[in-house]
Amino acid sequence: MEDQSLEKKFSKFIVAVSIVIPLVVAILFGVKLKDLGIQVEPLSFLPPIYAATNGVTAIVLVWAVLAIKKGKRKLHERLMTFAIALSVAFLVMYVAYHMTSNSTKFGGEGVIRYVYFFILITHILLSVAIIPLVLISYVRALSQSFDRHKKIAKITFPLWLYVAVTGVVVYLMISPYYV
Numbered sequence: 001m002e003d004q005s006l007e008k009k010f011s012k013f014i015v016a017v018s019i020v021i022p023l024v025v026a027i028l029f030g031v032k033l034k035d036l037g038i039q040v041e042p043l044s045f046l047p048p049i050y051a052a053t054n055g056v057t058a059i060v061l062v063w064a065v066l067a068i069k070k071g072k073r074k075l076h077e078r079l080m081t082f083a084i085a086l087s088v089a090f091l092v093m094y095v096a097y098h099m100t101s102n103s104t105k106f107g108g109e110g111v112i113r114y115v116y117f118f119i120l121i122t123h124i125l126l127s128v129a130i131i132p133l134v135l136i137s138y139v140r141a142l143s144q145s146f147d148r149h150k151k152i153a154k155i156t157f158p159l160w161l162y163v164a165v166t167g168v169v170v171y172l173m174i175s176p177y178y179v
Helices: 005-030 046-069 072-098 111-142 146-177
Strands: none
Touching: 005 072, 005 111, 005 146, 046 072, 046 146, 111 146
16 A cells, blocks of 8 residues: 655755755855855866766666666666765855856857757756655655656656756766866
8 A cells, every 4th residue: 555644744945945955055156165164175176077977867767767667666666866965066166166166158159059058057947846846755655655756757857867967968068167
């Protein structure tokens, strides 16, 4: 029997986290530690690391789907937990970089500029939308509501994969313009 009580128990938490994370990231994105009198060197080494973290996340997501299709539920569970941990690590590095460094402007011109901004905007919007989807998917799996988990995971997986892959693409497109 599917246990929806765990999902109910976490519903307020999921809503809160889904609102708080984007708000905190948006606020911290605009905070520069030097403006607060905190002297810290720019963490300019982080962008390739957090881009690689996105790339690894994409690989882990695909691996997790292949694992579940082969009936390897425990491996799938571990990989999905790892994917969430990677996403949290990305977020911490991303915020740390932007709190210590000025944003890099994209220098491309013409059609590539429109392509870049389309990818960037869809990446950002879907990275916000994916938060509740990942959390709901995870809680449904924990509560062993596998039919309900599978329904939302069919939406969550491609969106999360898109966010992970486009994170790498955005980095590759803007990396020539890092100072």
